[in-house]
Amino acid sequence: MNAHENEIEAGGVLRRRLGLSRRKFLAATTGIAAAATLGGAGPLSPLTAAGANGTLVPPAKRGIILYTVRDAISRDPLTTGLPSGFREVFAELARIGYKQVEFAGYRQHANAEGGANLETVEGARLLRRWLDEYGLEAEGNHGFIPGSWPFSSVDLDRFKTHLEIANILGLGHMGTGGDPTGSAYKADWDVAADKWNSLGAIASAAGVKLYTHNHDSAYGFLLDSGPLDAAGRPTRASGVRKLEHFLSITDHDHVYLEMDIFWAHVAQFKHRTYTAPDGSTQTDIFDPLAVVQAQPIRFPLFHAKDGKYNPATANGYDMVPFGAGDIDYARFFSEMGAKGYHNPMYEQDNAPGGATEPGRSLQYADVSYANLAALRG
Numbered sequence: 583m584n585a586h587e588n589e590i591e592a593g594g595v596l597r598r599r600l601g602l603s604r605r606k607f608l609a610a611t612t613g614i615a616a617a618a619t620l621g622g623a624g625p626l627s628p629l630t631a632a633g634a635n636g637t638l639v640p641p642a643k644r645g646i647i648l649y650t651v652r653d654a655i656s657r658d659p660l661t662t663g664l665p666s667g668f669r670e671v672f673a674e675l676a677r678i679g680y681k682q683v684e685f686a687g688y689r690q691h692a693n694a695e696g697g698a699n700l701e702t703v704e705g706a707r708l709l710r711r712w713l714d715e716y717g718l719e720a721e722g723n724h725g726f727i728p729g730s731w732p733f734s735s736v737d738l739d740r741f742k743t744h745l746e747i748a749n750i751l752g753l754g755h756m757g758t759g760g761d762p763t764g765s766a767y768k769a770d771w772d773v774a775a776d777k778w779n780s781l782g783a784i785a786s787a788a789g790v791k792l793y794t795h796n797h798d799s800a801y802g803f804l805l806d807s808g809p810l811d812a813a814g815r816p817t818r819a820s821g822v823r824k825l826e827h828f829l830s831i832t833d834h835d836h837v838y839l840e841m842d843i844f845w846a847h848v849a850q851f852k853h854r855t856y857t858a859p860d861g862s863t864q865t866d867i868f869d870p871l872a873v874v875q876a877q878p879i880r881f882p883l884f885h886a887k888d889g890k891y892n893p894a895t896a897n898g899y900d901m902v903p904f905g906a907g908d909i910d911y912a913r914f915f916s917e918m919g920a921k922g923y924h925n926p927m928y929e930q931d932n933a934p935g936g937a938t939e940p941g942r943s944l945q946y947a948d949v950s951y952a953n954l955a956a957l958r959g
Contacts, residue, residue, distance in 0.1 A: 638915040638957040645682030645721060645927040646675060646951075647885065649759075651943045653934035655690050664941050667694025669712045674944055676716035678951050683713070684883070684927045685723035686759065688747070703743075706750040713751070720751045721925050722840070722883055724759035724795065731777040741781065745788040755882055756785060757793035757840060761800045762828060767815055768806040771824055775831045782836030791882055793838040798897070800825045801849035801868050803856040819856040821866060829877065839880055842929070844887035844899065846870035847909055851898030871914055878920035886911065886926040886954065901932050903946045905953025916959035928954060 648655060651671055659666035665674045667690045675683065688705060692698040696708050713720055726744050728737035748756045762774035778794065785792035801823050808818025829839070850868045858864045874881050888907030889899030899907070918924065928950045935942030 636958060637955075638912065638959045639926055639954050640922075641679070641955070642681050643922075643925055644680055644951060644954055645684060645925055646680050646947055647684040647686055647724075647927040647929045649686035649724070650928065650930050650933045651675075651947060652686065653936075653940070653943055655694075657940075658691050658693050660693050662940065665944060667691055667696070668700070668709060669695050671944075672712050672716045672718055675947065676718055678944075678948050679955065680718070680947075680951060682719050682721045682925060682927070684721050685725070685751075687723070687725065701747070703746060703750065706747040710751050720753050721927070722753055722755035722757060722793065723748065723751075725756060727758040727781065728777075731773065733780075741784070742788075745785060745790055748790050749788060753790060755791045755793050755838065755840075757795055757838075757883075759795050761796055761824075762794050764799070766802065766805045766824070768804050768827065769815075771804065771827055772831065775828055775837075778828075778837045779833050782833060782838075786836045791838045792836065793840045793883060795840040795842060795885070796825060797842060797845045798849040798852055800828075801846060802853045803866075807859040808857070808861075817857075818859050818861070820859065821856060821864060823853075823868070825873075829880065834877075834880065837880075838882055840883035840885065841870065841874060841881050842885040842887055843870060843909060843911070843914065844885065844889045844901065844929075846873075847889060848897045848899055851893070852896075871917060874918045878918055879923065881918075882923065882925060884924055884926040885929040887929045887931075888950075901930055903930060903933075903953070904928050904950035905956070906949075912957055912959045915957060926954070 648671070654665050654671050654674075655668060657664065657666040659670070665671050672683070688701040688709070689699055690696070696705065699705065700709055709720075723744075726740055728734070728741055730737055733741075744756060762778055763770045765771065778792070782792040803819040804822050804824045804827050805816045805819055806822060806827075807816050807820045809816075811817050825839075846868070847870060850870065854867055855863050855865050886904055888902050888904045888909055888911070889897075890902045890906065891908040892898065892900045899909075904911075915926070928947065930943075930946055930950070933943035933946045
């Protein structure tokens with residue numbers, strides 16, 4: 583059997599295991615083979631495996647953030663035969679082939695083994711046993727970051743407990759699912775940088791890299807110049823993006839980032855113009871790849887979330903299983919630098935299918951793993 587026949591057979595086995603028709607399976611994986619070429623405001627180029635030569639995401643680096651399968655983790659095991667709770671979901675992810683997971687908190691259904699809340703030292707020890715049982719490695723968590731600054735003693739103690747949990751789980755990284763601040767103003771990003779520098783130093787002392795996960799607004803333009811408004815705040819931009827500023831004033835050794843590649847491409851679509859200090863409108867197209875190439879070590883984690891280009895929507899993309907979209911992951915992973923350093927986590931916010939398709943998120947995890955493994959460049 584030649585390589586092409588092997589691929590066909592493997593696809594058939596996967597399709598039958600998922601219980602998908604050939605039509606549905608091909609629809610979910612169409613992005614691997616071909617995508618419509620887009621121009622103008624579209625993505626840089628379609629993902630393609632044709633003529634590729636090297637595996638871009640080696641087996642040990644194929645990961646998933648558990649937010650993608652949150653419905654399965656929170657499912658009541660007494661009411662379904664589908665995988666439910668952390669342990670059963672770990673078993674299923676390991677069967678699919680994943681080697682890494684990123685937590686999105688430590689809660690599950692109360693009827694799952696271990697109970698509802700595993701955000702404790704004892705809960706972390708239980709989770710670690712299950713991770714080891716199924717050969718999984720935990721890379722990060724979207725957990726607790728103190729809201730107050732300066733920190734309250736209660737918040738600081740809770741943060742340190744999360745670092746203890748991270749060490750038990752073997753996490754190399756700990757972070758948050760949100761931006762350092764939702765503000766558009768330079769002064770607020772300066773305060774956020776001070777806060778993150780302080781937290782990052784504490785995390786580094788515990789052997790953990792602290793990271794912030796960013797959505798599209800963090801790649802918008804910083805309001806840092808021009809006439810002031812009634813509250814004394816700047817109303818115009820010099821052309822510096824919020825996250826660029828944050829990167830420039832945070833400590834390279836203590837503060838890291840997790841780029842959500844989907845939302846970075848949404849930023850490429852949405853945040854294209856700004857009002858300069860002189861009142862003119864300036865255009866600057868965001869390049870997610872260039873940001874990573876400039877400081878690849880600052881990005882130990884990625885969310886590998888795919889999108890189908892759709893300029894009729896506010897974000898410009900519809901979320902789809904990995905490999906079914908138009909984001910050029912082959913180019914991104916080939917050219918980002920620091921090969922072998924990064925940890926891409928498949929994520930799909932809309933993977934859960936609800937009551938009508940209760941198994942969908944794990945089905946998408948299966949399809950997306952196959953497409954992640956198939957990336958060549």
